Each structure stands twice: as structure tokens, then as C-alpha cells.
Amino acid sequence: MAVILHIDINAFYASAHAVVEPELAGKPLVVCSNHRGSVITTASYEARKFGINSAMPLSYAQTLCRDLVVVPIDFSLYQDLSSKFMNIIRSYSTLMQPASIDECYVDVTEKIKEYERPLDLAYEIQTRVYRELKLPISIGVAPNKFLAKMASDMEKPKGITVLRIREVQSKLWQLPIEDMHGIGSKTVPKLQKMGIKTIGDLAQANEDSLRNTLGVNTQNFINKANGIDSSPIETDTTAKSIGQSKTFTHPMVELDEIRNAILFEIKEIERRLLNRDMVGKTITFSIRLQNYKTAARSITLDEPTQSSDVIFEKVMGLYDEFDGLDGVTFISISLSNLVYKDEIIEQLNIFDDLTEPTVNDIISRLNQELKQDVFKTPRSLLEKNSK
Incomplete structure (x- = not known):
């Protein structure tokens, strides 16, 4: 039987700042822009004890904890630690x-055979990551990806949880349906209305009764609720598109906060592109406003890119149409038409050094490159034939 680990860095962005500023360790800390209208990106576990969580307005969080420490977003720090x-x-x-900047799945079916006790490998990984990077991690150990993900969420921070197939009924079924990985926030109330309140309810449900709600993935969700998941570890980095999205519990109205939220997702796209050494040409931006208006806009670049600066500039141009219309509750950015960077054929221009090339200049340069006198002007041909 396979042994899959899901490894998740606990409160990654908050933990990352404690790595470079050890005096922040153990303090109630949030990561976001420190100005009016800011929405929290990540809260440390100490901050969560006060009821503070991500997507909460900073102004409200500060009423819950007077000693709350606010640190700005640092993309380069997160990317460096994630890579390590x-x-x-x-x-x-x-x-x-890799599943995101701070989590991954890994198949250790063969590696674990080198250890006297199976859990020794998980303990070694957890200890090593903390020793070398000072980052706390939780690890789920299971026979497939879905159960490994569910297991890693069961004990945080710094947990190691094993979830076996035979334990699905006792450990998984009792959890509320909103805790099931893959079930979106919009789907939860629909399922609850149908009487599906726990993962166990879903596991025992009739497929036909859920098809209108879960669509073509209905049987897949039922299988997962029963601990069955055949999805492989995807080591192939080939992708048709790379995208990021974010739903906000509290609408964003301040332009600075909206810009920061958009940039945050674009930086993650850039990180994923760099990891795959890929570039793309088509940028798609989707938005949902507080008044439930939704829209999507796309733009195709002349040249493929992986630069967050280029993508950000284009996305903000697309956002201009919606600026000031209403609060923003959802954003999505994706880059498609992807190719590997080393597969790009760069078109060379042999006339770059000519400011305003004439016809004679162009013909002369072409003949020079070919080392043959094959290109001629119509006038020169006529003159030659008239002789």
C-alpha cells in the first residue's frame, strides 16, 4: 500500500517573519498592509486565539487584540523559504x-522502508525543517493524497497525524461537511440544505440525489468521503495555464488593498512559473463585486512573459473598468498559452542598427547576410535589361 505525506507549513507567512525576526515568535501577529481598509492575509496561531483569521479587516482584528503586531507582505522572503x-x-x-507555496504531497512508499518505525520518517522531516528553516510544519500520513491532506489538517500546529482506511468512519465521518477538502464554500449550504451535514452523510448519500449539486464529480466526492482516492502524485510540471484566485469574506473597497491583493496572487503565479521555467501570453482577470456583478477580461501579449511586473500592469489596466463601482469580493488571475522558456524561438531583427532603413539599405543588408547578390530593386533590374 502506498504511503503519501501531505506536508503543510503552519501559518506560513506569519511564521516566515518570525524566522528573520525571532523576537516576533510567540506574539499575536498578522501579515497585511498596515492602513485603513486592509484585510489580513495570514494570522499567527497566537493571533487566532483572539478570534482573528485571514480575510478579516485589520481594523476589526485590532479591536480583538490591542497588542496585535502587523507586518507587511514580503514576497521575496516567502519565495526563498518556500524554495528551501x-x-x-x-x-x-x-x-x-507542490500544492501551493507552503504545502506539498510526497510519495514515500519506498523511502519509509529504510526506517525501523514508519513514523520516524515523518518526525525526521518535521525536525529537519524546523532545525534548518525554523518553520513549523504539520504532516498527514495516509495511503492516498486526499486522506493525507485531511490528516494534516487534524492537528495544527506541529502535528503528525496518521489516517488509515480503516479509520475513515471513526476519524473522518464525524467532521462537518465544510471541513472536507475540495468542497467549496458555495456548495456547503446547498449540501446542508439536503441533509448532508457531515462527511459521513456524504459518504452514504445516493449519487443521483447529489448530481445537480456536485455535477460530474459527484461519485468522486462520495469515493473520497469513503477514503478512496486514486489521484496520482503529479510530478510533471506541464500545464496549460497557471492561475490564482481569492474570495474575500469582507468586501475590499480601498484601491491600495485591492492592488495588494491582486499583486499577492500574481506573485504566486510568478513563483509557479519560475519553478516550471515557463512563460505565457494570455492574461485573464476575473472579478466579483459586492453587488454580485461578475466579469472576466483577457489580454494577449505580444511576447510571452513570467514577470509579475508585466502581469500586474496589464491586470490593473483590466481592473480600471471596475474601479470604484463597488466592493470587491473575489478576484482571479491566470496566465495561459504557456510554453517552456527554452522553447521560445526569438525572432532576430538584422536591421536593429538602422534607424530609418531605405529599400537599398534593406536589400544591401539581406545580400550581405546571405553572402550573395540575390536581392535587387525593380529599377536595377530594368536598367540591367535595357542595356
């Missing part, structure tokens, strides 16, 4: 799939 984290995990198995 992934490299550590990859040293245990090449069958590793």
Missing part, C-alpha cells in the same frame, strides 16, 4: 508535488 522547504522535501523522494 521544497528542496528539503524533495531530498526524501522525487515523487513530490
Whole structure:
């Protein structure tokens, strides 16, 4: 039977700042822009004890905790630590799939045979990541990706949880349906209205009765609720598109906060592009406003890119149409028409050094490049024939 680990860095952005500023460790801390209208990106576990969580307005969080520490977003720090984290995990198995900047799946079916006790490998990884990077992680151990993900969420921070198939009924079924990985927030109330209030309810439900709500994935969700998941570890980085999206519990109205939220998602797209060494040409931006208006806009670039600066500039141009119309509750950015960077054929221009080339200049340069006198002007041909 396969042994899959899901490894998740606990409160990653908050933990990352404690790495470079140890005096922040143990303090109620949030990551976001420190100005009016800011929405929290991440809250440390100490801050969560006060009822503070991500997507909460900073102004409200500060009423819950007077000693709340606010630190600004630092993309370069997160990318650096994420890269080091992934490299550590990859040293245990090449069958590793990054799931986001702070989590991954890894197949250790063969590696775990080297250890006297199976859990020793998980303890070693957890200890090593903390020793080398000072990052706390939780690990789920299971026979498939879905159960590993559910297991890692069961004990945080710094937990190691095993979830076996035979334990699905006792450990998984009792959890509320909103805790099931893959069930979106919009789907939860629909399921609850149908009497599906726990994962166990879903596991025992009739497929036909749920099809209108869960669509073509109905049987897949029922299988997962029963602990069955055949999805493989995806080590192939080939992708048709790379995208990021975010739903906000409290609508964003301040332009600075909307810009920061958009940039945050674009930086994650850039990180994923760099990891895959890919570039793309088509940018798609989707938005939902507080008045429930939704829209999507796209733009195709002349040249493929992986630059967050280029993508950000274009997305903000697309956002201009909606600026000031209403609060923003959802954003999505994606880059498609992807190719590997080393597959790009760059078209060379042999006339770059000519400011305003004439016809004679162009013909002369072409003949020079070909080392033959093959290109001629109509006038020169007529003159030659008239002689």
C-alpha cells in the first residue's frame, strides 16, 4: 500500500517573519498592509486565539487584540523559504508535488522502508525543517493524497497525524461537511440544505440525489468521503495555464488593498512559473463585486512573459473598468498559452542598427547576410535589361 505525506507549513507567512525576526515568535501577529481598509492575509496561531483569521479587516482584528503586531507582505522572503522547504522535501523522494507555496504531497512508499518505525520518517522531516528553516510544519500520513491532506489538517500546529482506511468512519465521518477538502464554500449550504451535514452523510448519500449539486464529480466526492482516492502524485510540471484566485469574506473597497491583493496572487503565479521555467501570453482577470456583478477580461501579449511586473500592469489596466463601482469580493488571475522558456524561438531583427532603413539599405543588408547578390530593386533590374 502506498504511503503519501501531505506536508503543510503552519501559518506560513506569519511564521516566515518570525524566522528573520525571532523576537516576533510567540506574539499575536498578522501579515497585511498596515492602513485603513486592509484585510489580513495570514494570522499567527497566537493571533487566532483572539478570534482573528485571514480575510478579516485589520481594523476589526485590532479591536480583538490591542497588542496585535502587523507586518507587511514580503514576497521575496516567502519565495526563498518556500524554495528551501521544497528542496528539503524533495531530498526524501522525487515523487513530490507542490500544492501551493507552503504545502506539498510526497510519495514515500519506498523511502519509509529504510526506517525501523514508519513514523520516524515523518518526525525526521518535521525536525529537519524546523532545525534548518525554523518553520513549523504539520504532516498527514495516509495511503492516498486526499486522506493525507485531511490528516494534516487534524492537528495544527506541529502535528503528525496518521489516517488509515480503516479509520475513515471513526476519524473522518464525524467532521462537518465544510471541513472536507475540495468542497467549496458555495456548495456547503446547498449540501446542508439536503441533509448532508457531515462527511459521513456524504459518504452514504445516493449519487443521483447529489448530481445537480456536485455535477460530474459527484461519485468522486462520495469515493473520497469513503477514503478512496486514486489521484496520482503529479510530478510533471506541464500545464496549460497557471492561475490564482481569492474570495474575500469582507468586501475590499480601498484601491491600495485591492492592488495588494491582486499583486499577492500574481506573485504566486510568478513563483509557479519560475519553478516550471515557463512563460505565457494570455492574461485573464476575473472579478466579483459586492453587488454580485461578475466579469472576466483577457489580454494577449505580444511576447510571452513570467514577470509579475508585466502581469500586474496589464491586470490593473483590466481592473480600471471596475474601479470604484463597488466592493470587491473575489478576484482571479491566470496566465495561459504557456510554453517552456527554452522553447521560445526569438525572432532576430538584422536591421536593429538602422534607424530609418531605405529599400537599398534593406536589400544591401539581406545580400550581405546571405553572402550573395540575390536581392535587387525593380529599377536595377530594368536598367540591367535595357542595356
